[in-house]
Amino acid sequence: MNDPDFPRRIRDAGGRVTAARVAVLRCLAATEEPLTPDEVLERLAQTAGPVPDRVTIYRAIEWLAAHGLVRQLATVGRAARYEAVEDRETHAHFQCRGCGQTRCLPAPPPPLPPLPIGYVAERVELVIHGLCAACRAGERR
Numbered sequence: 001m002n003d004p005d006f007p008r009r010i011r012d013a014g015g016r017v018t019a020a021r022v023a024v025l026r027c028l029a030a031t032e033e034p035l036t037p038d039e040v041l042e043r044l045a046q047t048a049g050p051v052p053d054r055v056t057i058y059r060a061i062e063w064l065a066a067h068g069l070v071r072q073l074a075t076v077g078r079a080a081r082y083e084a085v086e087d088r089e090t091h092a093h094f095q096c097r098g099c100g101q102t103r104c105l106p107a108p109p110p111p112l113p114p115l116p117i118g119y120v121a122e123r124v125e126l127v128i129h130g131l132c133a134a135c136r137a138g139e140r141r
């Protein structure tokens with residue numbers, strides 16, 4: 001539980017190691033799905049120990065995102081979603097328009113279309129929008 005790797009990653013990124021940054025990073029790294037800041041708060045509230053307040057969590061996520069330790073996904077609507085940046089490559093996501101649930105898709109991303117001469121890609125992200133199984137079942141009723 002007390003993985004010393006998270007404080008080190010924060011220090012390596014040039015930041016002050018705070019309890020909130022470590023807790024948020026650990027929470028996002030331990031979760032299979034990208035989370036909104038409120039979901040991070042919910043999960044931290046279920047663990048032992050002091051829970052940072054909402055503003056502190058938002059600030060911690062902002063800092064972690066600005067320093068490349070977590071990534072904000074290009075999802076639509078509702079709150080922004082974040083996941084820990086692991087050593088693994090960027091992967092595609094599925095976002096349900098019914099419940100907002102967003103899942104990581106482990107398959108390798110499709111090849112990129114060629115760019116016009118002189119263009120440079122800075123960020124590529126694939127988000128598939130649709131309905132999850134539960135929401136589809138609900139719509140058919």
Ligand SMILES: [Zn+2]
Binds near residue numbers: 099100131133134136
């Ligand atoms: Zn859904």
Ligand SMILES: [Zn+2]
Binds near residue numbers: 083105
């Ligand atoms: Zn993901």
